[in-house]
Structures are given as structure tokens and as C-alpha cells.
Amino acid sequence: MTSKKVIELFYDVVSPYSWLGFEVMCRYRHVWNIELKLCPAFLGGVMQGSGNKPPGVVPNKFMYMTKDLKRAAEYFDVPLQAPADPFEVMFKKGSLSAMRFVTAVQEQEKGGDKLVEQVSRELWRRIWSEDKDITEAASLAEAAKKAGLSDGVIKDALETAASKEIKDKLKDATQKALDYGAFGFPLLVYHRNGSPEIFFGSDRFELLAHCIGEKWLGPRPNTSAAKL
Numbered sequence: 355m356t357s358k359k360v361i362e363l364f365y366d367v368v369s370p371y372s373w374l375g376f377e378v379m380c381r382y383r384h385v386w387n388i389e390l391k392l393c394p395a396f397l398g399g400v401m402q403g404s405g406n407k408p409p410g411v412v413p414n415k416f417m418y419m420t421k422d423l424k425r426a427a428e429y430f431d432v433p434l435q436a437p438a439d440p441f442e443v444m445f446k447k448g449s450l451s452a453m454r455f456v457t458a459v460q461e462q463e464k465g466g467d468k469l470v471e472q473v474s475r476e477l478w479r480r481i482w483s484e485d486k487d488i489t490e491a492a493s494l495a496e497a498a499k500k501a502g503l504s505d506g507v508i509k510d511a512l513e514t515a516a517s518k519e520i521k522d523k524l525k526d527a528t529q530k531a532l533d534y535g536a537f538g539f540p541l542l543v544y545h546r547n548g549s550p551e552i553f554f555g556s557d558r559f560e561l562l563a564h565c566i567g568e569k570w571l572g573p574r575p576n577t578s579a580a581k582l
């Protein structure tokens with residue numbers, strides 16, 4: 355048996371394209387011979403650290419993205435819908451507390467990532483499907499509850515999310531993405547014989563499949579999989 359290929363997925367729930375990439379990779383982790391590592395990180399830090407600017411600040415790009423995301427959501431079968439005021443959601447409110455919370459959940463879950471997967475999905479659903487807040491503690495708790503986390507885990511994660519340890523862990527993950535060469539999300543990192551190769555965006559799956567010697571079977575490789 356060949357050993358599994360390790361693929362890291364760096365993402366932030368403020369990023370709609372990351373949601374698409376995340377769902378596709380969660381589907382393919384059971385189809386391709388890969389070990390998927392979820393790496394929650396902070397897109398604001400990647401933008402700052404790489405000297406990039408969010409694509410939405412260029413008016414024509416913003417208009418293009420609005421249309422592109424609609425098409426992509428349908429193609430990928432992800433219930434993504436833009437919030438009424440994307441600027442407020444992405445740039446004013448942001449995702450720092452949400453990503454610290456996801457990091458705290460990951461710290462508690464050490465070893466597995468089922469809860470991280472579920473809670474990330476529920477946070478995306480809040481901002482990128484239901485136009486709901488993800489900055490208040492009550493909002494994070496609501497998402498976590500929906501994701502199936504116990505009250506104890508939610509309480510602990512809310513408490514530790516503000517700790518230096520968790521803040522540093524999120525910073526480290528963000529720095530790791532920058533060290534790989536990140537300038538945006540989603541970022542997929544394939545470790546080919548110990549040397550990392552990066553893929554940016556949710557539109558590089560065919561190329562990734564080619565590089566890892568697997569087949570791209572479209573956005574829903576396993577159509578019997580439960581719908582979101």
C-alpha cells in the first residue's frame with residue numbers, strides 16, 4: 355500500500371472561496387489516497403504579511419467575484435450566498451475572534467479534526483449563507499452547538515480563545531502559510547517527497563489531482579454523500 359499523500363488546507367471562514375475549497379477537499383479526502391490536514395489561519399494576517407490587498411477592493415473585481423461566486427456555489431453545490439453588506443462582514447467585522455475560536459476547538463480536539471471541520475462549516479454557513487454575525491461569543495457558541503460540540507467544549511473554547519497560547523497558535527499557522535508563500539486563501543499545500551508545492555484558490559483541483567496522481571471527478575465525487 356502506498357503511503358497517503360499529505361495535503362494541508364489553509365483557510366479562514368471570512369473567505370467564501372475557502373468554503374468552496376474546503377467542502378471539495380472534505381469530499382475528496384475519502385476518495386483520494388490523501389491525508390487532509392485542516393489548518394485554520396487568519397486571512398487578514400496573510401494579506402498584511404504578503405503585502406497583498408483583498409480582491410474585493412478593486413471595484414471591477416468585486417463585481418466579477420459577486421457573479422463568479424454565484425456560479426461557483428451552484429457548480430460546487432455549496433449553499434453560499436453573499437451577505438447584504440460584504441464589506442462590513444469582511445473588512446469591518448472580520449474573522450479574528452472566529453478563527454481564534456476555531457483554533458481553540460482544534461487545540462481541544464488534538465489528534466482529530468471532525469469538530470474543527472463541523473464548526474468551520476457552521477461559521478461559514480452563518481456569514482456566507484445566512485448573513486449572521488460571527489464576532490460575538492453568543493454567535494460562536496450557536497455555531498458550535500449546531501456543529502455538535504458539547505456545552506463543556508464550547509465553554510472551554512470560548513475561554514481559551516482569548517488566551518496567549520491560542521492567539522500565538524493562530525499567528526503561527528498564519529506565519530506558516532506565509533512561509534509557504536501564501537498571498538490569499540484557500541491555500542493547498544501538497545508535500546511532494548518532503549518538499550511543499552502550493553496551490554491557490556478553489557479552481558486548481560484538476561491541476562492538484564494531476565500532481566498527486568489522482569483523478570478529478572468533478573465537484574461531487576461521491577454523489578451519494580449527504581447534502582450540506
Ligand code: GSH
Pocket residue numbers: 368369370371372406407408409537538539540554555556557
Ligand atoms: N480564483 C480563486 C478561486 O476561484 O478560488 C480566487 C480565490 C480568492 O479570490 N480568494 C480570496 C483571496 O485571498 C479570498 S476569498 N484573494 C487574494 C488574491 O486574489 O490575490
